[in-house]
Amino acid sequence: MIYKNKITLFFFLLLGFQLSAKDYIATEFGVKNDGLTLNTCSIQKAIDFIHEHGGGRLVFESGNYVTGSIYLKSNVTLQLDYGATILGSTNPFDYVKDKKIGWMSMIFAVNQENIGITGKGIINGRGFTTANNMVNYIHRGVYVDPLKYDRPNETNRPQNIYFRECTNIKIIDITLKDPASWNQTYDQCKNLYVDHITVDSKSYWNNDGIDVVDCDGVVIKNSYFDAADDVLCFKSHSAQHMCQNVVVDNCVGRSSANGLKFGTVSRGGFKNFKVTNLTIYDTFRSAITFAAVDGGEIENIVIDGVRSINTGNVIYLRIGDRWSSRKKPYMKNITISNVYAEVPFGKPDAGYNFEGPIEDLPRNISPASIVGLVENKIQNVTLKNIQIVYPGSGNPLYAKRGLTPAELDGIPEMREAYPEFSQFKELPAWGFYVRHAEGITFENVTFTALKKDYRPSVVLDDVKNATFSGLVVNEPESVGKQQVFPYKTSNLIIK
Amino acid sequence: MQKLFLKICLIIVMSQGALCAKDYNASLFGIKSDGVTLNTPSIQKAIDFISEKGGGKLKFYVGRYLTGSIQLKSNVTIELNEGAVLVGTSSIYDYVGANGIKALIVADGQQNIGVSGKGVIEGQGPTVLEQIAKQIQKGYLQETISQASPALIALNNCTSINIEGFNLQNACGNVIALTACKQVRLAGLKIKSTTNKETKGLVFSKVDGIKLENLFIETVVSEIKSDGLSTNISLVNCQYASGKSLIFKN
Amino acid sequence: MIKNLLIVIPLTIFICFHAQAEDYKASMFGIKSNGTTMNTTSIQKAIDFIHEKGGGRLVFYVGRYLTGTIQLKSNVTIHLEEGATIVGSTNIYDYNINGPHFSSLISAYKAENIGLTGKGVIDGQGRDLAYTLLDQVQKGILKDELANDRPALRRPKGIYLRECKNVEVSGIMVKNAAEWVVVFDQCENLKIDKITVDSKAFWNNDGIDIVDCKNVVLSNSFIDASDDAICFKSHDPTKLCENVEVRNNVARSSANGIKFGTVTSGGYKNFKIVNNKVYDTFRSAITIATPDGGVIDNIFVDSLYAYNTGNSIYLRIGARWNKGRTGSMNNITIQNMYCEIPNSKPDAGREYEGPVEDLPRNISPASIVGLPGQYISNVTLRNIQIVVPGNSNPTYAYRGIKPADLDSIPEMPAAYPEYSQFKELPAWGFYVRHVKNLTIENVTLTAQGKEYRPAIVLDDVQGATFSKMKYIEPESNKKKQVHTYKSSEVLLKK
Structure with missing residues (x-):
């Protein structure tokens, strides 16, 4: 309950920094809106x-403004009027790779406060062209990059926005599109308020929707995201910091990776989140993925109201041991309620330009999963009012993981692997797979398989204190099939 | 002994090879010749x-x-080959300075540098001046007109400079400004800059060792100006537009 | 028999119609x-x-x-x-x-x-x-x-x-x-009309290039080019551009408005260039050049209007890629022409502006320049007005009319032919060198500022008739506007 108070306090802060906005028109400074002139300086x-001069709004009236890297300063808001578009230069040399941050971006802010980008205008990074121009420079030998996966490293491609260590940020109403790398990153910031933005982020590889890294006090609401990589992505790059006191409300997202994601980099952790009314569709991986693989702590997460349509997986919670550097990660007190999800048989993002990478098969459709480590269990997860519709039709001739001890123990732990719902290949359940967990509550949960599956609905492996009440399993031709299979599990209660 | 000698020779050859000036075409770096792409970065x-690769010519x-800038x-x-025009942008906030003097080409604390060829440096002086006046009037630019007016070339604290051959025209500020430089050669330059009445041709201060050869200078006011602290100045065959020989008064 | 014929005729008509439409x-x-x-x-x-x-x-x-x-x-x-x-x-x-x-x-x-x-x-x-x-x-x-x-x-x-x-x-x-x-190479029966x-x-x-083509009509078109706008070429020494009519076109160029060349292997014959306009053009309104051994004969230019154009007329024989063959230029008539030449660069501000040359040079005159022993012959210039800015500065660039000055103008046989190639020339209106049988009639030359040079310099001109000439230049009372050198049979009529 403490974190709720914090969030309330944070709202007051937001009201406090209504800028005594004096407006300055950009063109008055000689900025050209011809879509041609590079206006950086x-x-x-x-x-x-x-x-x-005491702050105010820099107003971009209708027109096209080309720029390279600029730095936003305290008490300045960029106001993009309806019809105004900030166009990123397509020449990578027009961007700065900030020394402290180590990334390229179009709009930077470092150690500033009371800043914002508002209005119904557009920020268009034109990243596809920029990224390809960068590839050309690298081939010519005038820029150094190993071209891993035949593309420049994420840090050598400009994002649209990168704010670091800033306080009181407002991002309101704007449309952010086509970056060459991630779209917008807020790193170690305090009081970030994002409302009613539209993100179209599928112009190049690694196009995340929004990245919130080690921030304290965040509101993201009423926004729409379409991204080639993770949509709502919370990260923790620093072991000394964490993402905390976050509200996400009424957001819609599509992704060729995950919808709501904690991680992958998760050194510090994630605490006190409330996510409500989340819709994820046409998404390749999980609607919700929490990863604690780098020593981070995940605690007090409430997710209420999720629609996940045509999405490859619903829930994936994972503790791993990748870059933990001896820190002991944990994940506890997670409540996920009021979820309706449909998992398709085909690839949910097929046909998008930067489709999620097709893995080496075979694998039947994977279940939602909660997977900790032997010594480090995921604790106190409550799943309430959940309906998940699966295609079923898991075929043991195609891929098989049976229920014998040898087979269950044969599922690799993959402590150091990149956490992804599909990482274990074939799993022995079609609805939910839980391993190395403690205090799992399923309340009023319905799993539906549209076709017969060779696997049971739920497999529990090394779980302490699991309670099922009101579990409904629908599967054709499955009369008398044992749908909940416990293994090495103690104190299982099915009501 | 002989082996050592060979090794030394090899090292010398290699190190000279590394320093050996290489030519680079502008297009390699995506620099555009269309007159509209701002090429600064x-x-x-x-x-x-x-410079990091040991030096050479940018052609x-x-x-x-x-x-x-x-x-x-x-x-x-x-190297500006014939027909190559380096055009100064009319956007005044794209200029920076060396030792407080803004210019299209600046250098501070560098050595062994040059600009050469038969091309042109075009300052777009009248347009830039107009923009400066507007920005000052609006209160956005808090400098005097002369502080804000970019020269074509301003070098500070540089050694071993060769500026040779090309045409310089329509500066907004002065044409060439040199402060605290050593071993300077200006040769065969054709300076025509009458669009701003305040423009001076050459301005220098605390320069030690400057050769001026075959210069043609046409400006409205003083073609050449020094603060009297410069030493070792030589002048060969330099002319004003009026036809008078250029005489240097220290 | 008749029946058959009756069937065949409509069939043929049908086939023709079908094939065409x-x-x-x-x-x-x-x-x-x-x-x-x-x-x-x-x-x-x-x-x-x-x-x-x-x-x-x-x-x-x-x-x-x-x-x-x-x-x-x-x-x-x-x-x-x-x-x-x-x-x-x-x-x-x-x-x-x-x-x-x-x-x-x-x-x-x-x-x-x-x-x-x-x-x-x-x-x-x-x-x-x-x-x-x-x-x-x-x-x-x-x-x-x-x-x-x-x-x-x-x-x-x-x-x-x-x-x-x-x-x-x-x-x-x-x-x-x-x-x-737009390029036509060794084509016959070309009709180009109303294109942009x-x-x-x-x-x-280049705008339009017509290379070694026969029977061409180019009309009612508008051409805006960063190199030559209307350009005739001859790439093949065994071929020619001939029987060409160019009518009612408007051209702008960061090189030449109408150009014969540069590559001129075969040559150009029987051209009618009537009622065309050239504006905002960096080099010459019309350049006719044969630097590569080509033959140029019977070119008729009528009603050419040029505004804000760097040069009016440039005729040139050179010896660049001629490989032993001798280029020639005979029977050129230019009449009813009006041309205004500005003080500044006519195409300034264009993205691909014509190349700024290494200076110095004062504004160049119209020029007709052959080679020693290789005369451009039978040139008629009639009813022409050319307005130039004047104000040349001899300190900036100087070419006098002393024999030494005139002889120092390089012949440049192998150079790319361009009106500005000689740098400073000694005249402000016309510079004519190595020409036979020149007729200049009713030509008005206007310099808007004072000039240190005469209006016309003839160097090695064998046979020239001037009539109804008019020179307008400030402060030029009693200035001798025509200077002849190494020339014969030069007739200056009133």
Whole structure:
């Protein structure tokens, strides 16, 4: 309950920093809206001027404004009017790789406060062209990059927004599209308020929707995301920091990776999240993925109201041991309620330009999974009012994982692997697989398989204190089939 | 003994090889000759790259290369071949300075640098001046007109400089400004800059060792100005537009 | 017998009609108008199909049709309805870069009765295309010496028709090729009418090039080019450009408005250039040059109007790639011409401005320059007005009229012929050297500022008649405006 108070406090703070906005028109500084002129220096001058004169809004009226890297300063808001588009230069040399941050971006802010980007305008990174121009420079030998996977490293491609160690940020109403790398990153920031934004982020590889890294006090609401990589992505790059006190409400997302994701980099952790009214569709991997693989702590997470349509997986909770550097990760007190999910038989993001990578098969459709480590169990997970519809039709001739001790123990632990719902290949359940967990409550949960599956609905392996009440399993031709299979499990209660 | 000698020879040859000036075409760095693409960061990238690789020439061929301030680095020469025009942008916030003097080409604390060829540096003086006046009037630019007016070339605290052959025209500020430089050669330059009445041709201060050869200078006010602290100045065959020989008054 | 004949006649008529007028809609061949589908193979299939069926028109309606190289075949006309745009791919590998002839977006070889008509557009996307080619060269995939830091080979032209007969190009707009935009090479019976050429996308972008063609009419067209606008060439020493009429066109160029050359292997005969306008042009309104051994004979220019143009007239014999052959230029008439020359660069601010030369040079005069012993002969200039800015500064650049000064003007036989090639010239109106039988009648030369040079300098001119001449220059009372040197039979009439 403490974190709720914190969030309330945070709202007051937000109201507090309504800028005494004096408006400055960008073109007055010689900024050109012709879609052709590179305005980097003039926009920077305008920001600096407003910053030095008590703050205000830099207003971009309708038109196309080309720019390279600019730095937003305290008390300055970029106001993009309806019809205004900030166009990223397509020349990678027009961008700075910030020394402290180590990434390229179009709009930077470092150690600033009371900043924002607002209005119904568009930020268009034109990242596909920029990224390909970068590839060309690398081949010519004038920029150094190993071209891993035949593309420049994420840090050598500009994002649209990268704010670091900033306080009181407002991102409202804008459309963010086509970055060359991640779209928008808020790193070690305090009081981030994102409302009513539209994100179209599928122009190149690693196009995340929004990345919130080690931030304290975050509201993201009423926003729409379409991304080639993770949609709502919370990360923790620093073991000394964490993402905490976060509210996500009324967001819709599509992804060729995950919908709501904690991680992958998860050194510090994630605490006090409330996520409500989340819709995820046409998404390749999981609607919800929490990963604690780098020593981070995940605690007090409430998710209420999820629709997951045509999405490859619903829930994946995972503790791993990848870059933990001896820190002991944990995950506890997770409540997920009021979920309706449909998992398709085919690839949910097929046909998108930067489709999620097709893995080496075979694997029948994977279940939702909660997978800790032997010595480090996931604790106190409550799943309430959940309906998941699976295609079923798991075929043992195609891929098989049976229920014998040898087979269950044969599932690899994969402590150091990249956490992904499909990482174990074939799993022995079609609905839910739980391993190395403690205190799991299923309340009013319905699993439906549209066709017969060779596997049971639920497999529990090394679980202490599991309670099922109101579990309904629908599967054709399955009269008398044991749908919940416990193994090495103690204190299982099925009501 | 002989082996050691060979090794030393080899090392000398190799080190000279590394320092040996290489030529780089502007297009390698994506620099565009279309007159509308602002090339500042690409030209800067090219200069930095060449300097880091031990030096060489950045060659511009016929075409219009729009740019803001670029900073020359040690062992780099910009070669403007005939027809290549380095065009100063009319956007005034794209200029930076060396020792407080803004310019299209600046260098601070560099050595062995040059600009050569038969091309042109075009300052777009009247347009830039108009923009400066507007920005000052609006209160956004808090400098005097002369502080804000970019020269074509401003070098500070540089050694071993060769500026040779090309045409300089329509500066907004002064044409060439040198402060605290050593071993400077300016040769065969054709300076025509009458669009701003305040423009001076050459301005220098605390320069030690400067050769001026075959210069043609046409400006409205003083063609050449020194603060009297410069030493070792030689003048050969330099002319004003009026036809008078250029005489240097220290 | 009669019965049979009666059947045959309508059949023949039907076949003729069928062959000429059958229209095929592009969509029939799966050609897509969305601007992103690559249509190369489907457009080619359509052309081949229509060709094999005896001919007809391939009709494109409003939309953007992306394609690489397509080859026109006999009896096929591409008809672009208003709003239809053929869009060139920006991938260099979509073009015929390995063929025996120049690469181009639209090509034809030895085809007859072909056409490009309608009110649509052909857009080569040449700048992006040139950059992708350059990038392939920079990466070492394609070889190119990068003359002037640009790809010299393979840059696709817009339209390149070779050895074709009975060609009609009318109504359309052609723009933004990576190199020359509209080119006809060794073609016969060409009709080019009411086309618009916008050729400023890249370097060396000529507007229209007519190379070694016979029986050409170019009329009612507008050409805006970053290199020569209307350009006649002769690449083959055994061929000629002949019987050409150029009428009612408007041209702008960052090189020359109307140009004969530069490559002039065979030559040019029987030209009528009537009622054309040139404006905002960097070099000469008209340049006629034979630097490569070509023969030029019987060129008639009437009613040429040039505004804001760097030079009016430049006639030149050179010896560049002539390989022992001797170029000649005879029987040139230019009449009813008006030309205004500005003090500043006429094409300043253009993206591909004409190349700024290494200075100094004061404004150059119109020039007629042969070579020693190789005279340009029978030149008539009649009813001409030329206005120049004057104000030359002898300190900036100087060429006097003393024998030593005049002899120091280089002959430059092997140089690229350009009115400004000699740098400072000693006259402000006309400089004439190595010319026989020059007639100048009713010519008015106006200098708006004072000049240190005379209006006209004749050097090695054998036979010249001046009549009804008028010189207007401030503060020029009693100034001798005509200077003759090493010349004979020069007649100055009132």
